[in-house]
Amino acid sequence: MQVLLLSGGSGKRLWPLSNEVRSKQFLQVLKSPSGESESMVQRVYRQIREAGITSELTIASNRGQKESLQMQLGSSVNLVLEPERRDTFPAIALACTFLHLKKNVPLDEVVVVLPVDVYADLDYFKTLIEMEKVILNGEADMALMGITPDSPSEKYGYILPEENIRENVIRVKGFSEKPDTARAQMLVDEGAFWNGGVFAFSLGYLLKDEKFLSRCDSFEQRLEDYGQLKKTSFDYEVVEQCDSLAMVPYSGQWKDLGSWNVLTSVIENSPSDTILIEEDFGNTHIINELDIPVLALGTKNMIICSSFDGILVADLDHCSNLKEHAQKLTAKPRREQFLWGSSHIVDITRLPDGTEAPLHRIVVNGGMTSDVLLDNDSSSVLTILFGNGEISIDDEKKEIERGDVLEVAKGVSYRLSAESEMVVLKLPVVP
Amino acid sequence: MQVLLLSGGSGKRLWPLSNEVRSKQFLQVLKSPSGESESMVQRVYRQIREAGITSELTIASNRGQKESLQMQLGSSVNLVLEPERRDTFPAIALACTFLHLKKNVPLDEVVVVLPVDVYADLDYFKTLIEMEKVILNGEADMALMGITPDSPSEKYGYILPEENIRENVIRVKGFSEKPDTARAQMLVDEGAFWNGGVFAFSLGYLLKDEKFLSRCDSFEQRLEDYGQLKKTSFDYEVVEQCDSLAMVPYSGQWKDLGSWNVLTSVIENSPSDTILIEEDFGNTHIINELDIPVLALGTKNMIICSSFDGILVADLDHCSNLKEHAQKLTAKPRREQFLWGSSHIVDITRLPDGTEAPLHRIVVNGGMTSDVLLDNDSSSVLTILFGNGEISIDDEKKEIERGDVLEVAKGVSYRLSAESEMVVLKLPVVP
Numbered sequence: 001m002q003v004l005l006l007s008g009g010s011g012k013r014l015w016p017l018s019n020e021v022r023s024k025q026f027l028q029v030l031k032s033p034s035g036e037s038e039s040m041v042q043r044v045y046r047q048i049r050e051a052g053i054t055s056e057l058t059i060a061s062n063r064g065q066k067e068s069l070q071m072q073l074g075s076s077v078n079l080v081l082e083p084e085r086r087d088t089f090p091a092i093a094l095a096c097t098f099l100h101l102k103k104n105v106p107l108d109e110v111v112v113v114l115p116v117d118v119y120a121d122l123d124y125f126k127t128l129i130e131m132e133k134v135i136l137n138g139e140a141d142m143a144l145m146g147i148t149p150d151s152p153s154e155k156y157g158y159i160l161p162e163e164n165i166r167e168n169v170i171r172v173k174g175f176s177e178k179p180d181t182a183r184a185q186m187l188v189d190e191g192a193f194w195n196g197g198v199f200a201f202s203l204g205y206l207l208k209d210e211k212f213l214s215r216c217d218s219f220e221q222r223l224e225d226y227g228q229l230k231k232t233s234f235d236y237e238v239v240e241q242c243d244s245l246a247m248v249p250y251s252g253q254w255k256d257l258g259s260w261n262v263l264t265s266v267i268e269n270s271p272s273d274t275i276l277i278e279e280d281f282g283n284t285h286i287i288n289e290l291d292i293p294v295l296a297l298g299t300k301n302m303i304i305c306s307s308f309d310g311i312l313v314a315d316l317d318h319c320s321n322l323k324e325h326a327q328k329l330t331a332k333p334r335r336e337q338f339l340w341g342s343s344h345i346v347d348i349t350r351l352p353d354g355t356e357a358p359l360h361r362i363v364v365n366g367g368m369t370s371d372v373l374l375d376n377d378s379s380s381v382l383t384i385l386f387g388n389g390e391i392s393i394d395d396e397k398k399e400i401e402r403g404d405v406l407e408v409a410k411g412v413s414y415r416l417s418a419e420s421e422m423v424v425l426k427l428p429v430v431p
Numbered sequence: 432m433q434v435l436l437l438s439g440g441s442g443k444r445l446w447p448l449s450n451e452v453r454s455k456q457f458l459q460v461l462k463s464p465s466g467e468s469e470s471m472v473q474r475v476y477r478q479i480r481e482a483g484i485t486s487e488l489t490i491a492s493n494r495g496q497k498e499s500l501q502m503q504l505g506s507s508v509n510l511v512l513e514p515e516r517r518d519t520f521p522a523i524a525l526a527c528t529f530l531h532l533k534k535n536v537p538l539d540e541v542v543v544v545l546p547v548d549v550y551a552d553l554d555y556f557k558t559l560i561e562m563e564k565v566i567l568n569g570e571a572d573m574a575l576m577g578i579t580p581d582s583p584s585e586k587y588g589y590i591l592p593e594e595n596i597r598e599n600v601i602r603v604k605g606f607s608e609k610p611d612t613a614r615a616q617m618l619v620d621e622g623a624f625w626n627g628g629v630f631a632f633s634l635g636y637l638l639k640d641e642k643f644l645s646r647c648d649s650f651e652q653r654l655e656d657y658g659q660l661k662k663t664s665f666d667y668e669v670v671e672q673c674d675s676l677a678m679v680p681y682s683g684q685w686k687d688l689g690s691w692n693v694l695t696s697v698i699e700n701s702p703s704d705t706i707l708i709e710e711d712f713g714n715t716h717i718i719n720e721l722d723i724p725v726l727a728l729g730t731k732n733m734i735i736c737s738s739f740d741g742i743l744v745a746d747l748d749h750c751s752n753l754k755e756h757a758q759k760l761t762a763k764p765r766r767e768q769f770l771w772g773s774s775h776i777v778d779i780t781r782l783p784d785g786t787e788a789p790l791h792r793i794v795v796n797g798g799m800t801s802d803v804l805l806d807n808d809s810s811s812v813l814t815i816l817f818g819n820g821e822i823s824i825d826d827e828k829k830e831i832e833r834g835d836v837l838e839v840a841k842g843v844s845y846r847l848s849a850e851s852e853m854v855v856l857k858l859p860v861v862p
Contacts, residue, residue, distance in 0.1 A: 015726070278756045279749045291779055293741040293760040295446070298749025306742055310724040311735075313744050318710045318729025325709045329724040347777040348722055349792055351817045352852055359790065359856070361780055381814055381836045383858050386782045403861040405812045405838060421783055425790070427814050427856060430834040 001132045002105055002203070003053060004095050005044065006088060007061040007069065007116040013258050015326035016310035017287065019333040024258055025117040026068045029267050029287065040117045040257060041072050051125030056103075059116065060095040067339045078103070083226045089237040090229035093213055096206050097222040107204030110135045113234070114145075114198045119266060121252035130168065130248045131200035139165050140246035142239060143200040144172065146193030148251035152184035155256075157195040157235070159247055160187070172245035175235075193249060199239060212238060260303040261316040283316065308334040308344065340368035341418075360426040364389065364418035374413040378428035382406045387422030391415070432563045433536055433634070434484060435526050437519060438472065438492040438500065438547040444689050446757035447741040448718065450764040455689055456548040457499045460698050460718065471548045471688060473503050482556030487534075490547065491526040498770045509534070514657045520668040521660035524644055527637050528653040538635030541566045544665070545576075545629045550697060552683035561599065561679045562631035570596050571677035573670060574631040575603065577624030579682035583615035586687075588626040588666070590678055591618070603676035606666075624680060630670060643669060691734040692747040714747065739765040739775065771799035772849075791857040795820065795849035805844040809859035813837045818853030822846070 009023050018024045028037040032046065048057065058078040059069055062085055069079055080095040092113055099105040110132045118124065127145055134143040146159045157178055162171040175195065176187055206212055213229075216222045230237060239245070257263045264285040269275065274293045275286045281300035288294045289307040296304055303319070305312045310329060314322065334345040341363040349357040364370050366387070382391075388401035393414045400406065400416075407429065408414055416422065440454050449455045459468040463477065479488065489509040490500055493516055500510055511526040523544055530536040541563045549555065558576055565574040577590045588609055593602040606626065607618055637643055644660075647653045661668060670676070688694045695716040700706065705724045706717045712731035719725045720738040727735055734750070736743045741760060745753065765776040772794040780788040795801050797818070813822075819832035824845045831837065831847075838860065839845055847855065 016723075274760075276756065276759060279746075279752070288742075290742075291781070292447075292739065292765075293762065294744070295741060295756060295760060296744045297753060297756060298746030299744060300746075302744070304742075304744050306737075308723065310726060311719075311721075311737055311742060313725070313727045313730060313733070313735050315710075315729030315731075321710070322728060325707065325726060325728060328707060329726060331724065334723075346780075347790065347792075349777075349816060349854060349856065350722070351854060353817070357816050357856075359778065361778075379834075381812070383812055383860065385780055385788050385858075386784070403810075405836065405860065407836060423780060423782060425780070425788075425858060427816075429814065429836065 001053070001055045001129075002099055002109060002111045003048060003055055003057045003128070004092065004099075004111055004113045005057060005059045005116040006091065006113060006197075007041065007059050007065055008085075008088075008091070009117070009258075012323045012326040014260060014263065015322060015329075016307040016312055017289075017305055019309055021064065021333045021336055023065060023068070026065075026072060029263065031268070039072055040119065041069070044114075044116055044118060045073055045077075047120075047122055047125050048128075051122055051129070053125065053128065058095055058099060060091045067337065070339055071337065083223060086226070086229060086231045088234040089232045090226060092234050092238075093206065093229055094222055094226060096203055097213075097216060098219050100203055100207055101216075101219045101222075105203055107202065107208060109203050110200055111203050111206075112198070112200045114196075117257065118196075119253070119255040119257050120250075123252045124250050124254065127248055127250045128198070128200070131198070134165075134169055134246050134248065135200050135202055139169060140171075141201060141205055141244040142242045142246070143169075144239070144245065144247045145196045145198035146170070146247040146249045147196045147254050148249055149188050149192070149194050152181055152188045153194070154178055154181055154184055158184070158187045158192040159195050160190070160192050161247060165246055168248060170247045170249065172247050175240060193247065194254075195235070196250070196254065197235075199234065201238075206238065260305075260312075260314060260319040260322065264303055264316060285316075308346070338371065340370050341365045357428050362416065362424045362426055364416045364422040364424070366418050366421045369417040370415050372413045372415055373426075374411070375408070375426075375428065376411055378430050379410045380408045380426050381429055382408060383425045383427075385423045385425060387418055387420045389416065389418040389420075389422050392417070432484070432486045432560075433530055433540060433542045434479060434486055434488045434559070435523065435530075435542055435544045436475065436488060436490045436547040437522065437544060437628075438490050438496055439516075439519075439522070440548070440689075443754045443757040445691060445694065446753060446760075447738040447743055448720075448736055450740055452495065452764045452767055454496060454499070457496075457503060460694065462699070470503055471550065472500070475545075475547055475549060476504055476508075478551075478553055478556050479559075482553055482560070484556065484559065489526055489530060491522045499768065501770055502768065514654060517657070517660060517662045519665040520663045521657060523665050523669075524637065524660055525653055525657060527634055528644075528647060529650050531634055531638055532647075532650045532653075536634055538633065538639060540634050541631055542634050542637075543629070543631045545627075548688065549627075550684070550686040550688050551681075554683045555681050555685065558679055558681045559629070559631070562629070565596075565600055565677050565679065566631050566633055570600060571602075572632060572636055572675040573673045573677070574600075575670065575676065575678045576627045576629035577601070577678040577680045578627045578685050579680055580619050580623070580625050583612055583619045584625070585609055585612055585615055589615070589618045589623040590626050591621070591623050592678060596677055599679060601678045601680070603678050606671060624678065625685075626666070627681070627685065628666075630665065632669075637669065691736075691743075691745060691750040691753065695734055695747060716747075739777070769802065771801050772796045788859050793847065793855045793857055795847050795853045795855070797849050797852045800848040801846050803844045803846055804857075805842070806839065806857075806859065807842055809861050810841045811839045811857050812860055813839060814856045814858075816854045816856060818849055818851045820847065820849040820851075820853050823848070 025040040028039045032038045062082045080098045112128045131143040158176040160173040162173040277296045279298040283301045284299045287305040301316045344361045345358045346361045347359045384404045445455045456471040459470045463469045493513045511529045543559045562574040589607040591604045593604040707726045710729040714732045715730045718736045732747045775792045776789045778790045815835045
C-alpha cells in the first residue's frame with residue numbers, strides 16, 4: 001500500500017498566522033499526546049504511523065512548501081512537487097507516475113490518497129486500511145471514504161450509497177455536489193455521506209491503458225509535460241467516471257481546520273506571560289507571536305491573533321469572509337522559514353524622506369549555510385548577535401563571531417554559514 | 432487672576448497608551464477644531480485662551496512630566512514641579528508660594544485652580560471668570576465649581592447648596608464624599624452638585640496668617656521643606672475647613688477621559704491604511720501605534736489598542752479594572768519622549784542563551800542634542816539611518832552623517848547632536 005498525501009493551499013483564511021508563504025497545515029498550533037506543539041501535517045503523519053500503516057509516504061505538493069515539509073517531516077517522506085500549480089488530477093497523476101517509474105511500485109499495488117490537513121481520529125486512518133482491502137479483494141475499482149454527516153452542511157459534496165457489498169463496504173450510486181441546505185437535509189435523510197476526498201485505487205487503474213493519461217516513459221518526461229495535463233479535479237476526471245465504486249464509512253471526528261472558528265475548537269490557550277484573559281465571558285482565544293503582551297478584557301467568543309504580519313480581533317461567528325477582508329491588507333509576509341533557518345523583518349523604520357529601512361533578524365541553524373543573500377537597494381550592516389561561523393563574499397571566506405559588525409556593499413551577494421546557531425541583525429545603511 | 436493647573440497622575444487606566452512615563456493628559460488622541468491632533472493638556476490650554484482668560488498660566492506637576500509639558504505647551508507657562516509626589520494640598524501650596532515669592536503676585540490676587548485633564552465646553556472656562564468675581568466681590572473666601580449631575584454617580588464627591596447669594600452664586604452648606612447610589616440619588620433629588628475640584632481663592636487666604644502654612648521667606652526654602660508639608664488633599668485641608676464657601680454652577684459637558692469607555696466616546700476612528708473594521712456591529716474603536724495592520728471583524732462596543740507596550744482588546748463596559756489587570760503585565764515602557772527627541776525599543780531579540788538584545792530607535796530633533804547616552808551592559812553599534820550632526824564621546828567630537836556605522840565601547844558616555852533631524856538605530860554588540 002502506498003499512502004499519498006495531498007498538500008496544497010495557502011492563503012489568508014487563518015490570517016495573520018497563515019499567508020502566502022505559511023500554509024495552515026504547517027502552523028504548529030496543535031498539541032501531540034505528549035504535550036508538544038505539532039502542525040496538522042505532523043499530526044497526520046503521527047496518526048498514520050499510530051494506525052499501524054508502515055508503508056512509505058509520498059506527499060504531492062508545490063515548490064513553495066518544500067522546505068516546510070522537510071523541516072516538519074524530515075527526509076523520511078517522498079516529495080513530489082508540481083512544477084506549476086494546477087489541480088488535484090494532475091498532482092495525483094504526477095505522484096503516481098513518480099511511484100511507478102521512479103520508485104518501481106508495481107501497477108497492482110494500492111494507492112490511498114488523502115488530504116494532509118485533515119483533523120480526525122485514529123479510526124480515520126484505520127479506515128484507509130479497510131479501503132485498501134476493498135481494492136485488493138477486487139470488490140471495486142475505486143474505494144472512497146464516506147464521512148457520516150452530523151448536519152446538512154452545504155460545504156461538502158455528498159456520496160449517494162446503494163446496497164452493501166459486505167459489512168461496512170457500500171456500493172456507490174452517485175454524487176451530489178455541494179447542495180443547498182434543503183437538498184442537503186434530504187440527502188442526509190436518505191443516508192448519504194460527505195465526500196471526504198479520500199480515494200483508494202490500484203496504481204494500474206490510473207496509469208495503464210492510457211484511459212486517463214497519455215503514455216510516458218519517465219517521470220522526468222511527465223514533469224516536463226506537466227503543463228499539458230488537464231487542469232481539473234481528480235473527483236471530476238477519475239472518480240465520477242468510474243463505474244465500479246465502493247465506499248467505506250467513517251463516523252468519527254472530522255474537521256477542516258481552515259477557519260478560526262473550527263481551529264479554536266481544537267486548540268487550548270497556552271499559559272504564557274504575554275497573554276492575559278480577564279473578565280472572560282467564555283471562548284476567548286489568544287495566539288500571540290509578538291514579544292509584547294496581549295490583554296483581553298470582558299471578551300466573548302473571540303479569536304485574537306497577533307503575528308508579525310498583523311493583528312486580528314474577530315468574533316468567531318464572523319470569520320467566514322476573513323480571507324476577503326485580509327486581502328485588503330496587502331503586506332508582504334514578514335517571516336520566512338527555510339531549512340537553513342529563518343529571515344524575519346522585525347521592524348521597519350519609516351524615514352522623514354519617505355524611504356523605509358527594514359531590519360531583518362536572520363537565524364542560521366548550526367551546521368547550515370544560508371541561501372545567497374543579496375541586497376540590491378543598499379549596502380547592509382550585519383551585527384552578529386550570537387553564535388559563530390563564516391561569511392562568504394564572492395570567493396572569499398571570513399570567520400565571524402558574536403560581537404562582529406560587518407558592512408556588505410550594495411549588490412554584493414553573500415552567504416552565512418553557522419558553526420553553532422547564529423543570530424544576525426541586518427540593517428540597510430542608506431535605504 | 433492667576434490660573435493654576437494641576438497635572439498629576441500617570442498609570443495604566445488607558446494601558447497600553449498610558450504608562451509610567453506617558454500620562455493620559457499628554458496622549459494626542461483628541462482633535463482641535465482645526466482638525467489637528469491635540470492632547471487633553473493642549474485642549475485645556477486652548478480653551479482657557481478661547482474663554483478670554485489672558486493671564487499667565489502655572490502648572491503644578493512633577494519632574495516626570497516636565498518634558499511632556501514643555502513639548503506640548505512650549506515655554507509660555509510656568510512649571511512648578513514637586514520635588515517628591517505628595518498630594519494636592521502641598522502641590523497647590525508650593526505653586527502659590529512660587530506665585531507670591533518668585534512671581535511677586537500680590538496677596539489679594541485671585542488664584543483659580545483646576546485639573547489639567549478635564550474635558551469640558553468653553554462655558555466651563557468662562558465659569559472660572561465668574562468664580563474670580565465671587566472672590567473679588569468678597570462674597571466668599573473660597574469659590575467652588577459645582578457640576579450639574581446627570582446621574583446619581585458614586586464616583587464623585589457632592590457639594591450641598593444652601594441659599595443663593597445672587598443669581599448663579601450659591602452658598603455652600605457642606606459636602607458629601609463619594610456616596611453609594613441610593614444616597615447619591617437622594618443628593619441629586621435635593622439639588623446637590625458634583626464637586627469638580629475647581630477652586631478660587633485669594634492668594635493671601637492660603638498664604639497669610641500661618642493658618643495653613645508655616646512662615647517661609649523664599650520659594651527655595653518651601654521647596655527644600657516640601658517633605659514636611661502635610662500629605663493631604665486641598666479639599667480636606669483647606670476647602671472643608673472654610674466657613675465662607677460659595678459655589679458657581681456649570682451644567683455643560685464634563686468628562687473624565689481617564690477610562691477607555693469615556694475616551695472612546697469623544698474620539699473618532701481615524702482612517703488609516705493599518706486599520707480595518709469589517710462586519711462592524713457598532714462602537715468599535717481602534718488605535719494602532721504599531722506598523723502592522725489591525726483587522727477587527729464582527730466586533731461590537733470594543734476598544735482595540737496596540738502600542739509598543741502591548742495590545743488591549745476590551746469590551747468598553749469592562750474597562751473599569753483595566754489598571755489592576757494591566758499591572759500584571761509588568762514591562763518597562765518601550766517609548767520615551769524628550770525635548771530633544773525620542774528613544775524607543777522597537778524590538779528585543781531573545782538569544783538562545785537567554786540574554787536579550789534590545790534595539791533602540793533614537794530620533795534627535797534638528798538643532799538638538801540628546802541627553803548623555805550610556806550603555807553599561809555592552810558596547811553598542813550605531814547606524815545613522817537619516818540626517819547628520821555630530822557625536823561627542825568624552826571630549827572628542829566627530830561629524831556623523833547618513834550611512835555611518837559607529838561602535839561605542841561599553842561604559843563610555845556619549846551625546847548625539849543633530850544638525851537636521853537624525854534617526855539612529857542602536858544595537859548592543861554582545862548583549
